[in-house]
Amino acid sequence: MGLMKRFSMIFKAKASKTLDRYEDPRETLDYSYERQLELLQKMRRGVADVATSRKRVELQAQSLQQSAAKLENQARQAVSQNRDDLAREALTRRAAIAGQLGDLQVQHDQLKTEEAKLVDASQRLQAKVEAFRTRKETIKATYTAAEAQTRINEAVSGIGEEMGDVGLAMQRAEDKVAQMQSRAGALDELMASGALDNLSQTSDRLEAELNRTSADSMVEAELSRIRGELGGPTTAKQLGPRAETAQGAPTQDERPAEETPSAPAQEEQR
């Protein structure tokens, strides 16, 4: 016997094992219908679970992307301040984050695929369940128990097959979600405590150092501005433009040179 025949037989045997038979076959219809509705409910929860898991991965990716962008900026800043050592460190950290992001992307794609499959499967099941409900009512209204038997068997085993198929899809999706959740949990822990915390510390340290370097050059600029104003040596004049723009705003702020309001205030104090 070929593989597909055996596969079919075993699958169908398993699917029909889950169908309970009642003395009055028409009860089988009602019971089967109840089970179908339960399965539909379960599928909707399944879809929601996969979506939740996918959103969690999305949030993690977002926060990693922010870290990566921050490190990229810091690398640029470092290069512009001639601090290749800091730039290198920032880029190394960014590469590690890019690796994590790549993994997350794969997980995200897998979850999306599972989600789409479950949505498809639940739509197919929904269509069958609706058809089954109509068929069930027709059979119950038209036939006696004995006459109904064959028709019921057909409808019930047809939908049993669908339920078995959907059941396996659900199981797969649940396995995937469980897998992803343990990975997501591990990454959350990493972000909260371990290696990624080091990353943000690194990033803070880089920032502090970059700020210090840029503060240093601002101090130099201010120094040369003041020197210029005092008519001292203007050797550091090339740093001037930065200082001039910093200076620009306050000078345009012209206040009317009236008396200060402190005098009337004094009168009020008896």
Next chain:
Amino acid sequence: MIVRIMGEGQFEVPQERVDELNRLDQELQKAVDADDEDAFQTALQGLLESVRSGGNQLPGDYLGPSELVLPSPDSTIEEVRAVLGEEGLIPG
């Protein structure tokens, strides 16, 4: 003949395509026996494609059972074995 592709739905496949399905089925069997995942994937996709292209997909509200049930396109040898499970791989 009505064939179900798991995860996809049911197809009505004309009788004259059955020989081709059997030939592809043998390839599938060989791949499983040899535990050759690549050959398995090729054979499975070939088999499923033959059902899709040679058959007509039945509407979603069709209620009848299928004569053949085929694994979903993303199945692995491992998963097919899991379904075959207790029956083992020795053809009956």
